[in-house]
Amino acid sequence: MPLFGRPKFASVTYIKKPSNLAGPTDIAAETVSKEKPKDTCKGCNGSTPQHEVTANLGICPKCEYHNPMTAMQRITLLSDANSFRELDSNMKSVNRLGFEGYDRTYLEKVKSTGHNDAIVTGLCKLDGQEYAIGVMDFRFMGASMGSVVGEKLTRLTEAATSRNLPLLIVTASGGARMQEGCLSLMQMAKTSGALARHSLAGLPVFILLTNPTYGGVTASFASLGDIILAEPKALIGFAGARVIQTTIKAELPPDFQTAEFLEKRGLVDRIIHRKGLRRELSLLFSYFKPGIDARS
Numbered sequence: 263m264p265l266f267g268r269p270k271f272a273s274v275t276y277i278k279k280p281s282n283l284a285g286p287t288d289i290a291a292e293t294v295s296k297e298k299p300k301d302t303c304k305g306c307n308g309s310t311p312q313h314e315v316t317a318n319l320g321i322c323p324k325c326e327y328h329n330p331m332t333a334m335q336r337i338t339l340l341s342d343a344n345s346f347r348e349l350d351s352n353m354k355s356v357n358r359l360g361f362e363g364y365d366r367t368y369l370e371k372v373k374s375t376g377h378n379d380a381i382v383t384g385l386c387k388l389d390g391q392e393y394a395i396g397v398m399d400f401r402f403m404g405a406s407m408g409s410v411v412g413e414k415l416t417r418l419t420e421a422a423t424s425r426n427l428p429l430l431i432v433t434a435s436g437g438a439r440m441q442e443g444c445l446s447l448m449q450m451a452k453t454s455g456a457l458a459r460h461s462l463a464g465l466p467v468f469i470l471l472t473n474p475t476y477g478g479v480t481a482s483f484a485s486l487g488d489i490i491l492a493e494p495k496a497l498i499g500f501a502g503a504r505v506i507q508t509t510i511k512a513e514l515p516p517d518f519q520t521a522e523f524l525e526k527r528g529l530v531d532r533i534i535h536r537k538g539l540r541r542e543l544s545l546l547f548s549y550f551k552p553g554i555d556a557r558s
């Protein structure tokens with residue numbers, strides 16, 4: 263008599279996504295979609311000349327939809343002119359697992375974005391207050407977290423800790439980078455450990471969640487801020503809404519995984535319109551100035 267029965271394999275059934283649900287893959291697809299003209303808003307389908315949207319910090323003047331920003335646009339928005347000094351800009355991923363096609367895709371993204379991976383890190387000032395900043399760039403493979411993203415973020419956190427500086431991480435990611443397998447998943451523990459040491463030193467961590475933030479990034483450093491901010495209507499989650507709906511076989515609320523939904527439930531502290539970000543962050547840096555003990 264066999265000790266064990268035949269192995270049972272799970273079956274996966276694909277169900278077509280209802281139009282009101284969007285997951286990170288959908289967002290990624292929309293971001294790179296070439297079907298819509300550039301001046302058609304993804305929020306309201308309205309047509310506004312691209313230069314007007316750009317002049318409005320990437321926000322649709324009709325519906326306030328916050329379009330994605332590149333890492334350097336975000337850094338320019340959140341720092342004093344010419345104060346940014348980049349760290350570890352030359353670090354590049356190695357295709358350690360020999361994942362087919364990874365080298366080619368990686369090289370294409372390096373060329374198209376001008377960055378060597380999906381995060382830009384460095385030190386800068388805002389209203390004269392020095393801080394460490396890390397900004398993910400969704401154009402680079404959906405800002406997936408591979409070993410370079412994890413290592414750069416860890417080094418940035420350690421630089422902030424040793425210099426007694428507050429840290430801001432601006433997230434946008436589809437999650438862990440599948441081409442790097444478990445090496446990518448290990449970054450979750452590494453970044454979390456560095457943030458824990460930063461916290462033990464009595465230094466603040468601010469997170470700004472932007473659209474979309476998913477997967478291993480949400481499950482690690484993106485949820486570990488002392489203050490967690492988000493842009494309006496940003497989609498934030500671990501698995502996408504479609505996967506969850508298929509798994510639990512239940513209708514999800516229409517605003518599921520939006521920043522507003524998470525704020526109501528305490529996972530996001532505050533939603534800030536892009537135009538108010540500079541002022542709010544500057545205030546937060548002054549409130550949480552290292553060395554000031556709130557109890558004294």
Ligand SMILES: [Zn+2]
Binds near residue numbers: 324327
């Ligand atoms: Zn719009």
